[in-house]
Amino acid sequence: MNRLVKTALLAGAAWGALSGVAMAQDAASPGQATDPQASELGEIIVTARRREEALQDVPVAVTAISGETLEARGTVDITELARSTPSLTLNSARGSNSTLISFIRGVGQQDPLWGFDPGVGLYIDDVYVARPQAAVLDVFDVERIEVLRGPQGTLYGRNTIGGAIKYVTRRIGDEPEIELQGAYGSYDQFDAIASISGPINDNFGISAAVARYLRDGFGENLNTGTEHYNKDVTAARLSFEWTPTDNLFVRLAGDWVQDSSNARHGHREFAPILDNEYDTMAGAGDKNDVETRGVSLTGEWTVNDWLTLKSITAYRDGSTRGNIDFDNLAAPILDIPAQYDDDQFSQEFQALFEGDRWSGVAGVYFLDATASGAFDTVVGNFNLTTLTAGSVDTQSWSVFGDFTYDVTDALAVSVGGRFTHDEKTGTVFRQQYLGIRSPFFGNNAAVPLGGPRTDYTDTRDFEEFTPRVSVSYEISPDFTTYASWGRGFKSGGFDMRGDAVLYPDTVLGYDPETVETIELGLKGNLFDRLSFATAIFDSSYEDQQITTQYPAGATVASVVDNVGSSSIRGWEFEGSLRVSQNLVVNGMLSYIDAQFDEFLAYIPTGPLNxxxxxxxxxxxxxxxxxxxxxxxxxxxxxxxxxxxxFADGSEIAFTPSAAYRGDYQQFETPAPLLDQEAFWLYDASVVWTSASDRWTVGLHGKNLSDERYKTGGYNFPGVATGDSITAFYGAPRTFTARVGVKF
Incomplete structure (x- = not known):
């Protein structure tokens, strides 16, 4: 109760002031004309609660960005959302070009290893993407992206305790359309995107899009002469939509991504240090290959005025083959060749209800997924290799419901809940060999050093009920406030790196973690010029799963355990102000106070312990x-x-922007050579659009101050590991010219 009282007191002053402004607006300017080009949150339609609603009416902290806005900004991939979305961190994983690391309000996943679940759920057209590999989605053929902040355990289920990101692709329109885009930029960047969409007849349509992204490296592997931080990605989407009757809709969609960019090894932050942050001297190999595919079948049947039935059937799989050179030197001091494989089948049934004063959704969900992989930890100074291999099979089912009742025209109450059952079977194998690389990665001459350090298969069940309650009140037609309480959980599992000799309890696995969040929010429109949304939140984070890796003799050990609990409190604001007919200013600001209340670190035994x-x-x-x-x-x-x-009806738009991120750590333990100080990123775009909207020409500049900022790293100091302290950096200053045409 104390937590709720403190949160309410913190919100009181701000809510009171804004509510007073709302009442004053209604009294002072009842006849004020509405600018048809004004940005109004109430006009934005989202599906944050699995049904179409005006953003202003949704009692959830949601940022919704349209495809047109993303294109006007020159957005390359979804990691750029972090520049304009409160409390969001999105990066490519350390050592990766296309594996996604995501955090919302301090909750997420730094470790993308197979079997370790993310804390932020990624959805492509309502299909949950279970693994982060190839999840750094390039932005093309997109209608909008929604970022839902806070636990979404009721409607989106397990592994959305931080929030969810929804990538919504375009639906097929009533008229045929062909769109071509080409871009050329810094480092010989070349992008080409082509899409075609339209009806074949009155009830059948087809859409296809293909994108090719090429770019030279920001740096070079000085040992091999190959590009480093380059890009070589091909992506495609295909969909068919069938509407046999007015109340029946079927969509078959598929997507494919191939990432053949060179391996990303990082940059040494300890001697010897190269001058260019994007250069390396790695000798582990530059080959890297990531591929992912997906297909989904969605059916919607409008039974009557108050009931719609929906089915979402999907299958996805992916594979990763690559190398990471932790030491960044030619010799195999600490090299990691690796491969990942995953597949998933999911089925969801929904019933959507809509009455005069009530609405809601109920459904069931099933997931059958396998994530597997293997990697070598090569410690060349000791002629020693540790092979780690295994898999996690997951079968998950859940039932859920969320319903809203309008008590009065202004007051609405929502109640929801989800029950989830997970069954996970983990297989972990860990074996040391004398030699550089194990037989699994091609060295058949390697000699086993003793018996396996880990070799087990175990099955564990996890069950959780995640409820959500919210109350929203319409202060005036332009202002809505809400209060909510929700719970989410991330499933338990098995540590795929676990060494049973160093840590015997690794065979027991680890338990789920949970987050409970109280949130107070206010959304509205002031004087038909300022659209805004603000929220404060207070989260209780229990049984956190933390991965700790540390040098252990001539290898690297890992512990994944439920280390304790923490408290996360914060405030978020985002808004859009139309200063004049020609000028619109957008902004966001967020504050997070995240503190560990308990952190139980594993201390291995030893002569100095x-x-x-x-x-x-x-x-x-x-x-x-x-x-x-x-x-x-x-x-x-x-x-x-x-x-x-212009007089001919064409227009030109100039958009400069600045994004600030405070200092942050790469790991829970401070690492002075890797932790990032606060920094600013400055971007600018100029886009000309023809009067017919057929032609667009744009020039986009990113990171104009050429800031060098770290997005990840590895921290393995010591002689045995070659002082492998390596960092990965965000993109330098780039310029891109883009031309688009529609037919």
């Missing part, structure tokens, strides 16, 4: 020595779009 010298190891509370990773205290952004209309 006085904490637990006679045990295999023990846990010690080190919460005062740990901080949240990938969670800056402050983030903010501001942009302004100035538009000029």
């Amino acid at each position: 006085t904490t637990c010298p006679t045990q295999p190891g023990c846990f010690v509370d080190v919460s005062d020595l740990r901080d949240f990773q990938n969670t800056p205290e402050w983030t903010g952004a501001v942009s302004a779009t100035w538009t000029h209309w």
Whole structure:
């Protein structure tokens, strides 16, 4: 109750002031004309609660960005959403070009290893993407992207305790359309996108899109002469839509991504240090190949005025083959060749209800997924290789419902809940060999060193009920406030790196983690000029799953465990102000105070360990020595779009922008050479659009100040590992010219 009272008091002043402004607006300017070009949150339709609703009416903190806006900004992929969305961190994973690392409000996943679930759910057209590999989605053929902040355990289920990202592709329109786009930019960037969409007859349509992305590296592998941080990606989408009757809709859609960009090895932050942050001297190999495919079948049947039935059937699979050179030197001091494979089948049935004063959705969900892989930890100084291999099979089913009742014209109450049952079977194998690389990765001469350090198969069941309650009140036609309480959970599992010799309890696996969040929000429109949404939240994070990796003799050990609990509080604001007919200013600001209340770190036994010298190891509370990773205290952004209309009806829009991220750590433990200080990123776009909207020409500049900022890293100091302290950097300053035409 104390937490709720504190949160309510914190919100009181702001809510009272804004509510007063709302009443004053209604009284002072009842006849004020509405600018037809004004940005109004109430006009934006989203599906955050699995049904179409005006954004202003949704009692959830949601950022919705249209495809047109993303295109006008020159957005390359979804990681750029972090520049304009409150409390969001999106990066390519360390050592990867296309594996997604995502955090919302301090909750997420730094470890993309198979079997370790994300904390932010990614959805492509309502299909859950279980693995982060190839999830750095390039932006093309997209209608909008929605970012839902806070636990979404009721409607989106397991592994959405931080929130969810919904990538919504375009539906087929009533008229045929062909669209071509070409771009050329810095580092010999070349992009080509082609799409065709339209009806074949009165009830059948087809859409197809293909994209090719090429770019030279920002740096070079000075050991092999190949490009480093380059891009070589091909992506395609195909969909068929059939409407045999007015109340029946069927959509068959498929997508495919091939990423053949070179392996990304990072940059040494400890001697020897290369001058260019994008250069490397890695010798592990530059080959890298990532492929993912998906197909889905969606059916909607409008039974009557109050009931619609929906089915979503989907299958996805993917594979990754690559190398990461942790030491960034030619010799195999600490090299990691790796491969990942995954597949998933999911089936969801929904019933959507709509009455005079009530609405809602209920359904069932099933997921059958397998994630597997293998990698070598090559420690060349000891002529030693540790092979780690295994898989996790997951069968998950759930039942859910969420219903809203309008008590009065202004007051609405929503109640929802979801029950989830997970069955996970984990297989983990860990074996050391004398030699450089194991037989699994081609060295048949490698000699096993003793018996397996880990070799087990186990099955565990996890069950959880995740409810949500919200109350929303329409202060005036332009203002809505809400209060909500929700719960989410991330499933437990097995540590795929676990070494049973160093940590015997690894065979027991780890438990689920949960987040409970209280949120108060206000959305509205002031004087038909300022559209805004603001929220404060207070989260209780329990049984957090933390991966800790540390050098252990001549190898690298791992512990994944439920380390304890934490408290996360914060405030978010985003808004759009129309200053004049020609000028619109957009901005966001977010604050997060994330503190560990308990952090039980595993302390291995050893001759220098006085904490637990006679045990295999023990846990010690080190919460005062740990901080949240990938969670800056402050983030903010501001942009302004100035538009000029020519006499012939064409227009030109200039959009400069600035995004701020406070300092943050790469891991819970401070790493001075890897942790990132606060920085700004400056972008600018100029886009000309013809009067017919047929032609567009744009020039986009990114990171105009050429800021060097770290997005990830590895921290393995010591002689045995070659002081492998390596960092990965965001893109440098780039310019791109883009031309598009529609037929």
